Amino acid sequence: MTNPLSLTSTVRLNNNVEMPVFGLGTFESEQGKTTRDAVLWALEAGYRHIDTAAIYRNEQDVGAAIRASGIPRVEIFVTTKLWNREQQYDAALRAFDQSLARLGMDYIDLYLIHWPVPPYRADAWRALCHLYEQGRCRTIGMSNYTIRHLKEVLADSPLVPAVNQFELSPFLTRTALVDFCCQKGIQVESYSPLARGAKLGDPTVVAVAKQHGKTAAQVLIRWTLQKGYVVIPKSVNRARIIENASVFDFSLTQKDVTILDGLNEDFRTIRPGFMQGEWD
Numbered sequence: 001m002t003n004p005l006s007l008t009s010t011v012r013l014n015n016n017v018e019m020p021v022f023g024l025g026t027f028e029s030e031q032g033k034t035t036r037d038a039v040l041w042a043l044e045a046g047y048r049h050i051d052t053a054a055i056y057r058n059e060q061d062v063g064a065a066i067r068a069s070g071i072p073r074v075e076i077f078v079t080t081k082l083w084n085r086e087q088q089y090d091a092a093l094r095a096f097d098q099s100l101a102r103l104g105m106d107y108i109d110l111y112l113i114h115w116p117v118p119p120y121r122a123d124a125w126r127a128l129c130h131l132y133e134q135g136r137c138r139t140i141g142m143s144n145y146t147i148r149h150l151k152e153v154l155a156d157s158p159l160v161p162a163v164n165q166f167e168l169s170p171f172l173t174r175t176a177l178v179d180f181c182c183q184k185g186i187q188v189e190s191y192s193p194l195a196r197g198a199k200l201g202d203p204t205v206v207a208v209a210k211q212h213g214k215t216a217a218q219v220l221i222r223w224t225l226q227k228g229y230v231v232i233p234k235s236v237n238r239a240r241i242i243e244n245a246s247v248f249d250f251s252l253t254q255k256d257v258t259i260l261d262g263l264n265e266d267f268r269t270i271r272p273g274f275m276q277g278e279w280d
């Protein structure tokens with residue numbers, strides 16, 4: 001990672017692609033003007049990385065906003081994800097084409113398998129490897145994969161996923177999974193870094209924020225960056241989009257980080273039934 005951290009800092013992935021460490025999330029960002037405005041405001045504020053997914057139904061608006069920004073496509077890192085129903089090999093290839101068409105792009109920077117759903121996840125990974133080998137996405141990876149799922153992929157594939165995107169915050173530190181990803185050269189990407197707003201009143205976070213003259217959201221985002229994770233906080237509110245990006249003018253001390261690490265309570269905001277009992 002470049003040092004010191006800035007809004008345009010990148011991390012080099014295991015295939016040498018540079019991924020911006022900070023981006024905009026768009027889960028539950030409504031299709032239409034809401035998403036187009038959010039993406040445009042983020043790009044105006046200096047974001048250069050947008051995370052979407054087929055299931056968010058806003059890829060079209062993400063693509064439209066990127067084009068409207070006038071910023072060259074190559075300067076923006078775009079992630080999208082393969083949805084669960086489309087993991088059979090041919091369906092996955094078709095789904096990729098449909099995502100590209102909705103985005104109005106001719107390549108994706110990072111294509112992820114959204115969830116490790118049985119029984120076709122091996123098929124889905126084969127499809128992503130094929131797309132990568134064809135040069136249609138610059139890099140490929142997983143989302144919501146546990147150690148067990150990652151081991152299954154690594155045992156069967158010469159290609160190591162570049163990224164695993166999963167829920168992570170001081171309230172859900174998942175150290176075994178993080179350590180496993182680091183050992184294997186898989187970049188950790190944190191989603192729901194703000195615990196979807198549920199922990200912004202936490203007294204410890206609020207106290208750390210006060211010491212730095214920052215907001216609780218900014219402290220949670222900064223913690224994630226200082227841990228070395230890529231982070232994609234979501235907002236559709238212009239002021240909050242700017243607030244979330246204003247995390248490069250202060251640092252948490254090692255003591256702050258240790259205090260925040262101590263908040264883990266395995267607090268999840270997202271827990272689908274099919275993952276029952278296999279979270280780490």
Ligand SMILES: NC(=O)c1ccc[n+]([C@@H]2O[C@H](COP(=O)([O-])OP(=O)(O)OC[C@H]3O[C@@H](n4cnc5c(N)ncnc54)[C@H](OP(=O)(O)O)[C@@H]3O)[C@@H](O)[C@H]2O)c1
Nearest residue numbers: 025026027051143191192193194195196217233234235236
């Ligand atoms: N791979 C997966 O399965 C998966 C799952 C979940 C999320 N993700 C990705 O990760 C992104 C981030 O996660 P997330 O959207 O679940 O949650 P999040 O970023 O932790 O939190 C988003 C929520 O916090 C609010 N918010 C944002 N900034 C704020 C601030 N400064 N102060 C107060 N409230 C604030 C947002 O409301 P407003 O919009 O009204 O500001 C929204 O309700 C997603 O958007 C998506 O791209 C991926």
